[in-house]
Amino acid sequence: MTLPRITLFIPCFVDQVTPQVAVDMVTVLRRIGCELDYPEEQTCCGQPAYNAGFWKEAASVAEHFVRVFAKSDMVVCPSGSCTAMVRCFYPELLASSPYCEEALALGKRIFEFSEFLVDVAGITDVGATFPYKVTYHDSCHLLRELHVQRQPRELLRQVKEIDFVELGYSEECCGFGGVFSVKFPEISGPMGEVKATNIEATGASFVTACDPSCLMHLDGILRRMRTKAKAIYLASILAAQETAAVPSNGSADVVEP
Amino acid sequence: MQSGKEDRGAREEILGRVRAAVRAPAPRQQSGSVGPIFATVTDPLERFQSECAANHTDVVLAANGDETVTALHRLLASLPPGEIFVQDTPELRRLTLGLDARQSILWSSGGPPPESSQVAISHCEALVGQTGSVLVSSHGCGGRGASIVAPCHVIVASADQIVPDLEAALARARQIAFGNSFVGLITGCSRTSDIEKRLIIGAHGPRRVVVIVRLSSGPSVPEIT
Amino acid sequence: MNRIAQEFHQKAREKASDQAHRQTIRRAIDTYETAVTKGRARFADYEAARERCAEIKWEAVNHLDRYLDQFETNVVQRGGHVFWASDSEHACRYVLELALRHRVKTIVKSKSMVTEEIQLNADLERNGLRVMETDLGEYIVQLRQEPPYHIVTPAMHLSREQIAELFREKIPGDVTGETHEELVGAARRSLRRDFFSAEMGITGANFLVADTGMIAITSNEGNARLCTSRPRIHVAIAGIEKVIPRLQDLAVLWPTLATAGTGQSITAYSTLIGGPRMAGENDGPEEFHVILLDNGRSRLLADPEQRDLLQCIRCGACLNACPVYRNVGGHAYATVYQGPIGSALTPPMRGLAEFQHLSYASSLCGNCTSVCPVKIDLAHHLVQNRRNVVAIGERPWPERTSMRLWAWCMLSAERFKLASRLGRTMLRVLNAMGLAAPILKSWTEHRQLPPVPKSTFRQMWRNNAER
Numbered sequence: 003m004t005l006p007r008i009t010l011f012i013p014c015f016v017d018q019v020t021p022q023v024a025v026d027m028v029t030v031l032r033r034i035g036c037e038l039d040y041p042e043e044q045t046c047c048g049q050p051a052y053n054a055g056f057w058k059e060a061a062s063v064a065e066h067f068v069r070v071f072a073k074s075d076m077v078v079c080p081s082g083s084c085t086a087m088v089r090c091f092y093p094e095l096l097a098s099s100p101y102c103e104e105a106l107a108l109g110k111r112i113f114e115f116s117e118f119l120v121d122v123a124g125i126t127d128v129g130a131t132f133p134y135k136v137t138y139h140d141s142c143h144l145l146r147e148l149h150v151q152r153q154p155r156e157l158l159r160q161v162k163e164i165d166f167v168e169l170g171y172s173e174e175c176c177g178f179g180g181v182f183s184v185k186f187p188e189i190s191g192p193m194g195e196v197k198a199t200n201i202e203a204t205g206a207s208f209v210t211a212c213d214p215s216c217l218m219h220l221d222g223i224l225r226r227m228r229t230k231a232k233a234i235y236l237a238s239i240l241a242a243q244e245t246a247a248v249p250s251n252g253s254a255d256v257v258e259p
Numbered sequence: 260m261q262s263g264k265e266d267r268g269a270r271e272e273i274l275g276r277v278r279a280a281v282r283a284p285a286p287r288q289q290s291g292s293v294g295p296i297f298a299t300v301t302d303p304l305e306r307f308q309s310e311c312a313a314n315h316t317d318v319v320l321a322a323n324g325d326e327t328v329t330a331l332h333r334l335l336a337s338l339p340p341g342e343i344f345v346q347d348t349p350e351l352r353r354l355t356l357g358l359d360a361r362q363s364i365l366w367s368s369g370g371p372p373p374e375s376s377q378v379a380i381s382h383c384e385a386l387v388g389q390t391g392s393v394l395v396s397s398h399g400c401g402g403r404g405a406s407i408v409a410p411c412h413v414i415v416a417s418a419d420q421i422v423p424d425l426e427a428a429l430a431r432a433r434q435i436a437f438g439n440s441f442v443g444l445i446t447g448c449s450r451t452s453d454i455e456k457r458l459i460i461g462a463h464g465p466r467r468v469v470v471i472v473r474l475s476s477g478p479s480v481p482e483i484t
Numbered sequence: 485m486n487r488i489a490q491e492f493h494q495k496a497r498e499k500a501s502d503q504a505h506r507q508t509i510r511r512a513i514d515t516y517e518t519a520v521t522k523g524r525a526r527f528a529d530y531e532a533a534r535e536r537c538a539e540i541k542w543e544a545v546n547h548l549d550r551y552l553d554q555f556e557t558n559v560v561q562r563g564g565h566v567f568w569a570s571d572s573e574h575a576c577r578y579v580l581e582l583a584l585r586h587r588v589k590t591i592v593k594s595k596s597m598v599t600e601e602i603q604l605n606a607d608l609e610r611n612g613l614r615v616m617e618t619d620l621g622e623y624i625v626q627l628r629q630e631p632p633y634h635i636v637t638p639a640m641h642l643s644r645e646q647i648a649e650l651f652r653e654k655i656p657g658d659v660t661g662e663t664h665e666e667l668v669g670a671a672r673r674s675l676r677r678d679f680f681s682a683e684m685g686i687t688g689a690n691f692l693v694a695d696t697g698m699i700a701i702t703s704n705e706g707n708a709r710l711c712t713s714r715p716r717i718h719v720a721i722a723g724i725e726k727v728i729p730r731l732q733d734l735a736v737l738w739p740t741l742a743t744a745g746t747g748q749s750i751t752a753y754s755t756l757i758g759g760p761r762m763a764g765e766n767d768g769p770e771e772f773h774v775i776l777l778d779n780g781r782s783r784l785l786a787d788p789e790q791r792d793l794l795q796c797i798r799c800g801a802c803l804n805a806c807p808v809y810r811n812v813g814g815h816a817y818a819t820v821y822q823g824p825i826g827s828a829l830t831p832p833m834r835g836l837a838e839f840q841h842l843s844y845a846s847s848l849c850g851n852c853t854s855v856c857p858v859k860i861d862l863a864h865h866l867v868q869n870r871r872n873v874v875a876i877g878e879r880p881w882p883e884r885t886s887m888r889l890w891a892w893c894m895l896s897a898e899r900f901k902l903a904s905r906l907g908r909t910m911l912r913v914l915n916a917m918g919l920a921a922p923i924l925k926s927w928t929e930h931r932q933l934p935p936v937p938k939s940t941f942r943q944m945w946r947n948n949a950e951r
Contacts, residue, residue, distance in 0.1 A: 014904075017904075018937075019936070019937065021937050021944065025944065043897045045900040051891060054874075054887065055869075055879070056874050057871050057874070059888060062895060063894045063895065142847070143850070146853070146854055174807055175847050175849035175851070182847045184927055188493065188500055189496050189500050190847070192500040192506075193500075193847070194931070218934050222927070222932045223931050266578075269568045269570045273776070274549060274553070276778070280786035281546055281548055283786070283788050285546055285792065294528065295528050296536060297739075310749070314749075371767035374680045389749075390739070390749050397762070402713075402768070403767050404713045406709075408710075408713075425735040425738065432731060437562070439765075440562070440757065440760060440772075441768060442698075442758070445753060449706040451620045451621075452637070455642075456640070457644075462668055462706060463618065463676070
């Protein structure tokens with residue numbers, strides 16, 4: 003099928019802290035034949051301010067976002083929570099903004115990465131090989147706002163040599179929650195530790211998810227607890243092929259595409 | 260009893276605030292899930308029995324009036340001797356005729372069941388297939404205490420009292436609502452999970468509920484000869 | 485940060501790292517989840533049930549004046565009394581005067597969150613009355629002189645051994661052993677004496693049925709039934725939002741409440757009380773009083789955005805669903821209502837500034853929203869509370885300033901790149917000096933910091949594009 007031109011929405015922290023996430027997503031999108039563009043005026047979707055209750059600030063950032071992506075045919079984003087921000091929360095946030103209509107329209111043509119591959123491109127096999135035991139964490143906004151649950155699993159099952167195992171309590175929040183992670187570390191940390199314990203119990207070498215923010219938090223916890231398991235973003239698994247080196251996690255070794 | 264002036268004021272204030280508040284409309288979000296909430300109960304008697312098995316209600320089927328008497332007497336003989344509190348109706352008077360002299364009967368017409376009563380016997384307003392429940396009422400079933408004080412509650416019912424579901428049970432409750440100060444739906448025995456979430460049968464109410472269901476229609480008990 | 489918030493942080497810290505507590509709660513919630521999964525399967529369409537319950541409660545709350553009026557008319561017609569209480573003090577005074585007038589010595593009480601809210605027990609006890617909680621979980625925490633841990637399972641945090649020890653100390657004459665059955669039996673023996681001697685029974689109400697002037701009370705133990713059959717006087721206290729239009733509405737409300745609350749098809753005793761004993765009845769109270777409590781509810785009602793919080797049927801499902809609640813437990817909240825509903829309700833009802841920390845103590849995972857049987861979007865209420873706190877200027881100025889600065893940076897890619905480069909450089913420097921961990925303590929207390937990458941994505945894209 004001919005795919006529309008894809009405009010990349012790379013979340014602010016992915017761009018700055020975990021760029022490998024975006025690099026690997028680009029690899030996979032190119033592999034399936036997508037033409038990509040990346041508007042460099044993009045910055046952030048505004049979620050941190052929105053969640054913190056600073057809606058005036060969030061709205062101004064959201065309006066900038068809507069302007070940046072106004073001309074896109076289709077937007078793909080490697081983050082469930084950022085996609086949910088645009089699709090599910092922009093309508094209320096920009097209800098009295100001159101950009102309201104555009105925001106609603108943008109919400110219909112923005113997709114989270116796994117959702118795009120399976121539901122839009124109709125592809126579940128991206129030619130990946132990843133000979134490791136892997137488990138999957140259902141991140142909250144992806145699950146409950148975007149209703150994406152089946153798609154990442156379909157993609158993972160098609161990966162050659164992968165040993166996929168379901169995570170116990172996979173739908174339970176990992177404890178990141180944006181600013182919650184630093185406003186209430188005494189709760190966020192233990193929630194992550196509970197998740198880490200469940201990950202360890204699967205015996206998996208990797209835990210993956212569609213939200214690099216969750217993975218950043220989990221990665222920090224897993225490394226602190228010195229567990230066997232490492233956190234890795236979904237596209238990093240899908241980008242892996244027979245000959246490629248195994249990426250350790252989304253942030254450490256930055257590999258040029 | 261809003262007798263004091265201050266108290267009457269409170270009513271007007273509160274209702275006034277409420278009236279003013281609801282003038283501003285609130286959004287209503289519908290998701291479109293409007294299918295049937297429960298599957299139709301196709302065989303209410305069968306469903307009643309299976310639900311009762313799950314909720315620890317004993318169900319005894321009696322083909323006719325004679326068997327009802329036998330079943331009741333047999334049940335009472337199996338229980339430890341003690342006071343039996345019985346709803347005072349002609350049918351229950353006939354059913355309990357000839358009981359063993361050890362068991363003393365207290366009639367509901369004499370007052371509430373004493374704390375020491377071991378068994379209570381009453382009618383019911385309906386039996387509910389969907390949940391294996393018994394609908395009782397104060398006026399219609401021997402008072403409020405009849406179904407809660409004694410550790411064993413026996414309900415004498417007939418199969419034509421079975422209604423399929425809660426909708427039907429509540430329709431019946433609506434009919435009798437203004438004629439009774441109490442209407443209750445009882446589903447199984449008294450129970451609690453308050454200690455470590457472990458289910459224990461028999462908290463403050465009966466630890467045994469028995470429903471004797473007479474299957475035949477017609478006079479409930481053969482004429483006394 | 486105010487004192488209440490500080491205490492919350494402290495209690496949260498203690499409980500969240502308490503492994504034994506975590507195990508106990510995990511076990512309780514696993515049991516609950518298993519039961520609820522079975523319970524939902526009894527419905528042909530559980531989502532349709534949620535939709536219908538939401539509809540009924542929406543109708544009731546949005547026409548509250550009409551249904552309250554109808555309810556009162558019917559109760560009075562049936563020989564009951566209705567008292568409208570503006571606040572806690574008003575409600576407590578009514579009960580006290582009633583009790584004193586009738587020379588009441590002992591009161592038996594079935595579980596009612598509203599009576600916790602108005603602190604009724606303390607008020608009555610101060611005036612020489614003996615008040616016995618009869619719900620087993622409430623009875624246990626009453627003996628321990630602590631508040632309930634959870635609105636449906638008040639003693640969820642205690643083990644059988646702890647309860648056995650408590651009973652041995654407080655009701656030694658009734659204890660025959662330490663098994664679950666024997667402990668329940670001990671409580672039954674002890675409370676039975678009170679049921680049969682108390683002059684007054686106090687209950688809450690799950691629903692106030694407008695078309696028949698009846699209150700609906702559900703219990704599994706049968707304690708509410710005994711509270712309303714033996715004592716001479718029955719007082720029922722309920723928030724004004726408990727009104728529902730029709731008796732028929734219970735056909736879906738009762739099973740959904742039971743499923744969400746405990747996974748049961750319906751609670752063992754689903755009771756309707758329509759007044760004192762009628763002529764010709766052989767038992768029942770001589771007097772029946774219903775207290776309709778406002779205590780801030782009409783204020784919530786007036787805000788169309790927050791009004792649906794009054795749809796809550798107090799099932800406790802959101803508490804069980806909340807990962808924060810599972811970790812910090814019920815006592816950390818230090819409020820009458822805990823968990824997501826408590827965090828959503830308490831700030832607007834009792835003080836936005838004072839209780840704001842409750843709305844921030846959430847990762848906004850949304851599990852509460854997905855389980856609420858009356859479809860309240862609880863997680864969204866938390867974000868809206870945060871917005872309201874900001875709007876009244878109650879966030880600390882450093883946060884307000886940095887948010888404004890952040891937004892300003894985010895409005896231009898150039899500023900964004902500059903700010904990020906500064907941030908990354910600072911992080912590298914701090915790392916090199918070994919200062920990153922202590923300065924960024926909120927992160928590093930529990931987690932390793934993510935490594936700082938050599939290039940940003942936009943740099944790589946630029947390089948690639950130009951190649």
